[in-house]
Amino acid sequence: MGATGGDDAGMRGTAIGWLRSRSTKQLGTYVAGTALVLSAPFGGWADAEPEPPPKGEVGAVLETGPLDITIDRVSASTRPGKGFTESEDGQYLLVFGTVESTTDETLTEGELTQAVRLVDLDGLERYAGAPQIAEPADAVLADPVPHLADDATRMSTVSPGITYPVAWIWHRHERAVPETVRVQVRSFTFRQSTLQDTEGWLDPAPLTHLDLPVKQVDAYADPPADGSSS
Structure with a gap:
């Protein structure tokens, strides 16, 4: 059975209260973490540089x-x-x-x-x-x-x-x-x-x-x- 209008209002109030109780630094960390999780299916951070190949030695085959x-x-x-x-x-x-x-x-x-x-x-x-x-x-x-x-x-x-x-x-x-x-x-x-x-x-x-x-x-x-x- 679907949630009532009162239930929706209560959930919104809880969410707003949680946001107000958090510092700017905490919110920034939360948002950054969420973005990383969301980007994981696409390989993490999209602009990550590929690692260079290992260094070789002169004369080595x-x-x-x-x-x-x-x-x-x-x-x-x-x-x-x-x-x-x-x-x-x-x-x-x-x-x-x-x-x-x-x-x-x-x-x-x-x-x-x-x-x-x-x-x-x-x-x-x-x-x-x-x-x-x-x-x-x-x-x-x-x-x-x-x-x-x-x-x-x-x-x-x-x-x-x-x-x-x-x-x-x-x-x-x-x-x-x-x-x-x-x-x-x-x-x-x-x-x-x-x-x-x-x-x-x-x-x-x-x-x-x-x-x-x-x-x-x-x-x-x-x-x-x-x-x-x-």
Whole structure:
């Protein structure tokens, strides 16, 4: 049977009396606690920052799924090799390490490019040779170009059973060379693509990061046309 009008008035009076008996500080705590409880089904506080991935170690093998990667050092140069044009408004950043495929099949440049990123750094080209520059918050979207560290040739595949010395290279349009950079290594999930009837290594996600000093090196100089060393 429903409550009568008198019952409703009594309940309102009780509630008002309870509120009047509480201090402002108590009420604030109550409201904050209620808000937290109500937001719990949506993950607690909506604006909570995700925790950064754990810090890695130089030279340690990082298991990303399709690739075992090590990160060794970082350098900067206005021209790191013969195949590069001189940077007029910045420098190239090179992250050196090694990579080895853990699969029985040859991997494409896609996994190699997606596996290593720079974080919170301004002036990076989003794509090699493209004029679009990533904002610092979007630095992880900037694609590096992987090269063989031995001869500076661009890498397009990773064959199984071979350990490759690699330099992941970005072009940065800022004059000042950063003292340190944060290198992020990402892992993958092997699953079926939602758009194609194929399986592959997808969903790159932060696995670990390394904060490394940047060593500035001299620009590559073309040898004299006559072949002499003087």
